[in-house]
Amino acid sequence: MQQPPLPTRPTRDAVPSIDEGSAGAVVWHRTDLRIADNPVLAAAAGGRGDADRRLLPLFVFDPAFYGDGGTACDARIEFLHDCLRDLDRQYRDVGGVGLTYAHGDPIAVLERLVDAGWDVYAQGAPSGRYGTNRDGRARESLDVNFVGGDGLVRDEPYPRREWSDRVEAWLTDDPVDWDPRQVRLDRIDTGVDPGRIADAYAVASEKTDVPAGGRSVARDRLESFVSRLGAYPGNISSPVDAREGTSGLSPYLRFGCLSVREVYQRVEEGAPDGRGKSMFISRLYWNRHYRQKLLDWPGWVDRAVNPVMRGFNRDRHDPELVAAWKAGETGFPMVDASMRCLRETGWLNFRTRAMCASLYFHVLQQPWRIGADHFYEHLIDGDAAINYTQWQSQCGLVGRPGLRLYNPAKGVRDLDPDGEFVTRWVPELADLPARHLPRPEKTPLAVQDDCGVRIGEEYPYPVVDYEGARQEFRDRYGEVGGDAADRLADETVARRASLSGGVSGAKAIAAEHGNEPDRTTTSESGGSQTGLDEF
Numbered sequence: 248m249q250q251p252p253l254p255t256r257p258t259r260d261a262v263p264s265i266d267e268g269s270a271g272a273v274v275w276h277r278t279d280l281r282i283a284d285n286p287v288l289a290a291a292a293g294g295r296g297d298a299d300r301r302l303l304p305l306f307v308f309d310p311a312f313y314g315d316g317g318t319a320c321d322a323r324i325e326f327l328h329d330c331l332r333d334l335d336r337q338y339r340d341v342g343g344v345g346l347t348y349a350h351g352d353p354i355a356v357l358e359r360l361v362d363a364g365w366d367v368y369a370q371g372a373p374s375g376r377y378g379t380n381r382d383g384r385a386r387e388s389l390d391v392n393f394v395g396g397d398g399l400v401r402d403e404p405y406p407r408r409e410w411s412d413r414v415e416a417w418l419t420d421d422p423v424d425w426d427p428r429q430v431r432l433d434r435i436d437t438g439v440d441p442g443r444i445a446d447a448y449a450v451a452s453e454k455t456d457v458p459a460g461g462r463s464v465a466r467d468r469l470e471s472f473v474s475r476l477g478a479y480p481g482n483i484s485s486p487v488d489a490r491e492g493t494s495g496l497s498p499y500l501r502f503g504c505l506s507v508r509e510v511y512q513r514v515e516e517g518a519p520d521g522r523g524k525s526m527f528i529s530r531l532y533w534n535r536h537y538r539q540k541l542l543d544w545p546g547w548v549d550r551a552v553n554p555v556m557r558g559f560n561r562d563r564h565d566p567e568l569v570a571a572w573k574a575g576e577t578g579f580p581m582v583d584a585s586m587r588c589l590r591e592t593g594w595l596n597f598r599t600r601a602m603c604a605s606l607y608f609h610v611l612q613q614p615w616r617i618g619a620d621h622f623y624e625h626l627i628d629g630d631a632a633i634n635y636t637q638w639q640s641q642c643g644l645v646g647r648p649g650l651r652l653y654n655p656a657k658g659v660r661d662l663d664p665d666g667e668f669v670t671r672w673v674p675e676l677a678d679l680p681a682r683h684l685p686r687p688e689k690t691p692l693a694v695q696d697d698c699g700v701r702i703g704e705e706y707p708y709p710v711v712d713y714e715g716a717r718q719e720f721r722d723r724y725g726e727v728g729g730d731a732a733d734r735l736a737d738e739t740v741a742r743r744a745s746l747s748g749g750v751s752g753a754k755a756i757a758a759e760h761g762n763e764p765d766r767t768t769t770s771e772s773g774g775s776q777t778g779l780d781e782f
């Protein structure tokens with residue numbers, strides 16, 4: 248039976264009016280899908296603290312994220328829907344009436360509520376291309392209260408000044424609280440819910456092994472991880488060990504099922520001191536570090552942060568090479584296995600993400616953004632703040648010295664010596680003796696005949712000559728490297744780069760590695776800080 252069309256926004260009659268003398272606040276949830284340690288909720292509930300204060304928790308399904316124009320795979324959308332059902336439960340568990348769902352352009356939906364006298368509160372988190380634009384419209388036309396309180400430094404000329412100390416102060420501070428008994432929780436019945444949206448947009452993931460979304464699953468994962476944190480350092484690198492051996496919390500942090508602070512405090516309290524704990528905690532700082540970058544310069548998602556690097560590889564765009572990389576058919580087994588695993592499961596560990604980005608940009612020499620967009624589409628944890636900034640760092644678009652070139656053959660030898668990961672995802676190589684998996688194309692023909700795996704038939708030859716392409720890239724990059732380092736001395740570029748050492752750190756790189764000799768650095772802050780970028 249055909250369903251009636253989805254409503255586009257609540258009708259005027261459905262929206263309760265806020266009487267004069269009372270207050271009503273819409274909590275517009277986006278990527279903060281929890282009620283605990285949520286600064287937006289605390290701000291919306293705060294102040295008056297009397298029973299007249301009404302709160303309306305809201306999520307708006309925005310058509311821009313659904314259908315063909317959306318930037319997220321169906322598995323990420325399904326994960327989001329799980330998180331929303333869970334958020335609805337969280338409100339009910341504290342005596343509320345649940346979450347209001349709406350569908351349509353969020354600005355139009357919110358306008359209706361603002362017209363009825365509601366104030367709007369939302370998380371002021373850095374966002375991707377669409378989100379930045381949407382929030383700009385919301386700020387201008389609706390006077391939305393964008394709330395910080397997430398450890399990031401805002402509205403300061405030098406956000407990186409004593410940045411790590413300030414993040415630490417936030418991480419160790421008490422979580423923010425609100426009292427559901429002090430407010431009246433409201434809900435509008437709009438006839439929209441995640442199930443109806445999924446049907447209307449035919450959301451149907453083809454991925455497997457994707458975890459369920461929501462805060463309760465996230466908390467279970469956190470608890471289980473805390474109990475095995477000692478093994479974490481040994482599990483990070485191998486793509487097989489990492490799948491269960493790292494925390495697996497990234498999609499939950501991305502959708503805000505847990506706050507970074509909650510995770511930090513649980514690990515600090517629950518895990519013994521040691522290398523595992525300190526490595527994990529440094530990664531929580533990286534999470535904040537990359538978010539700070541996008542906050543400092545929203546352009547990270549679009550263009551190379553260093554102007555000298557703009558357009559690098561653009562003239563080499565070869566759709567066939569890009570297609571081979573996306574499909575996992577490049578002839579480099581570690582990269583192919585990873586790319587197929589990404590498409591099938593929506594997750595990769597750090598090392599294989601970095602390796603795939605490196606082969607794409609440094610060896611296939613293709614334009615970075617197409618690759619970054621592909622990751623962003625398929626990752627369940629796809630987070631604009633981390634994905635695009637990581638891509639730029641990995642590709643060398645910042646203009647720092649030292650290329651992060653990963654050798655995929657070495658990757659097999661170091662990370663998957665028995666070929667477990669490679670043959671799981673590239674089954675056509677399953678019968679090839681493991682010692683040939685790093686470079687299948689070099690397998691003697693007699694061995695190929697014996698095992699029945701013929702390179703060039705069952706599995707492709709490398710789509711480019713690895714050593715030649717890598718050297719070519721080094722030469723090309725070397726030609727612009729000094730100019731790129733020089734540009735870091737430019738205050739605007741240095742601010743955009745948002746390095747952990749601040750503007751002075753960027754200028755120091757220019758002084759040491761640029762072409763222009765004897766540049767003196769002027770100091771912006773208390774000097775460079777921990778090398779959060781150095782991994």
Ligand SMILES: Cc1cc2nc3c(=O)[nH]c(=O)nc-3n(C[C@H](O)[C@H](O)[C@H](O)COP(=O)(O)OP(=O)(O)OC[C@H]3O[C@@H](n4cnc5c(N)ncnc54)[C@H](O)[C@@H]3O)c2cc1C
Pocket residue numbers: 493494495496497498500501530531533534537595596597598600601604622626628629630631633634635637638641
């Ligand atoms: C090209 C590229 C793209 C990436 N895109 C994303 C992305 O879209 N979303 C995302 O969450 N991570 C991204 N990462 C970082 C990293 O790979 C993932 O955070 C990690 O693999 C997630 O698994 P986990 O939660 O089990 O990690 P754990 O090792 O358990 O780490 C815990 C948390 O720390 C943070 N973290 C860990 N490593 C990093 C890092 N290198 N940079 C920033 N934060 C980090 C994440 O929030 C992570 O959930 C990317 C890395 C690269 C190289």
